[in-house]
Amino acid sequence: xxxxxxxxxxxxxxxxxxxxxxxxxxxxxxxxxxxxxxxxxxxxxxxxxxxxxxxxxxxxxxxxxxxxxxxxxxxxxxxxxxxxxxxxxxxxxxxxxxxxxxxxxxxxxxxxxxxxxxxxxxxxxxxxxxxxxxx
Amino acid sequence: xxxxxxxxxxxxxxxxxxxxxxxxxxxxxxxxxxxxxxxxxxxxxxxxxxxxxxxxxxxxxxxxxxxxxxxxxxxxxxxxxxxxxxxxxxxxxxxxxxxxxxxxxxxxxxxxxxxxxxxxxxxxxxxxxxx
Numbered sequence: 081x082x083x084x085x086x087x088x089x090x091x092x093x094x095x096x097x098x099x100x101x102x103x104x105x106x107x108x109x110x111x112x113x114x115x116x117x118x119x120x121x122x123x124x125x126x127x128x129x130x131x132x133x134x135x136x137x138x139x140x141x142x143x144x145x146x147x148x149x150x151x152x153x154x155x156x157x158x159x160x161x162x163x164x165x166x167x168x169x170x171x172x173x174x175x176x177x178x179x180x181x182x183x184x185x186x187x188x189x190x191x192x193x194x195x196x197x198x199x200x201x202x203x204x205x206x207x208x209x210x211x212x213x214x215x
Numbered sequence: 216x217x218x219x220x221x222x223x224x225x226x227x228x229x230x231x232x233x234x235x236x237x238x239x240x241x242x243x244x245x246x247x248x249x250x251x252x253x254x255x256x257x258x259x260x261x262x263x264x265x266x267x268x269x270x271x272x273x274x275x276x277x278x279x280x281x282x283x284x285x286x287x288x289x290x291x292x293x294x295x296x297x298x299x300x301x302x303x304x305x306x307x308x309x310x311x312x313x314x315x316x317x318x319x320x321x322x323x324x325x326x327x328x329x330x331x332x333x334x335x336x337x338x339x340x341x342x343x344x345x346x
Contacts, residue, residue: 113304120297127290128329131336134273135343141270168255171248178245209263 104192111196112170115163123160158207165199240299247296254289274340283341290337294330298322 133144147153173191176182182191261282265272276282301322309315 116297116300117304120301124293124297124329124333127293128333128336131290131333131340134270134277135336135339138270141273145268164255168252172252175245175248206259206263214263 104189104196108170108173108192108195111166112174115167115170118163119160119167122156123164126156126160158203161206162199162203165202166195169195169198169202240302244296244299244303247292247299250288250292251296254285254292257285258289277337277340283337286337287334290330290333294326294333298326 130144130148133140148157173182173195176191177188182188261276262268265276277286302319305315305318305322309318
């Protein structure tokens with residue numbers, strides 16, 4: 081009655097993405113890298129283009145502004161805003177963990193969830209203000 | 216006791232102590248992140264508080280030392296932080312020494328080029344005649 085090697089849940093699992101059970105801390109760790117990558121490539125490219133267009137004068141700036149306020153431009157800007165806040169809050173969590181705090185399972189999970197909720201609320205609040213009050 | 220080639224990766228390095236390098240990268244990443252907490256809040260707050268986002272208003276803001284100096288720091292620290300962060304990707308996902316060196320080279324060249332353009336633009340705004 082031998083079957084496939086049975087999995088004994090009391091034994092440790094090897095660390096591989098497909099085997100880990102998803103949890104908030106794992107999601108936040110991955111998001112930290114992905115948002116960091118997005119901010120590096122899209123964020124810094126946009127910051128540089130924005131500064132160059134201001135330096136070149138009103139006509140170049142108008143080109144930048146028309147792209148930035150187009151539907152795709154707004155999508156990218158809102159996405160980068162969320163990426164910034166997620167990376168910001170998750171970064172704060174990393175700094176807390178760097179001093180050796182926040183490793184208790186419940187605290188760690190709570191902090192991870194807080195970064196996700198915090199980034200979504202901050203992004204929604206900022207863009208509600210920009211599109212609702214400013215525009 | 217050394218098990219030579221038969222040892223696992225962990226077994227080969229256990230007991231050797233730290234690599235002796237990498238501390239600077241770790242500290243640099245944290246120091247720039249600490250500075251960027253303040254600078255990114257300054258950047259967002261400034262964008263929200265400027266009376267208008269037209270070219271003239273932004274130009275005036277970046278001509279004043281209170282705008283130009285934090286913006287210069289914001290550019291420099293962002294690029295350094297991005298380089299340090301991307302190094303973490305490279306060290307984790309590029310296992311071949313040659314590929315790792317090539318990726319490192321491309322990263323640093325791109326960051327130096329990008330930051331030079333950003334700083335040139337800022338200098339032109341801050342010191343130039345009003346375009």
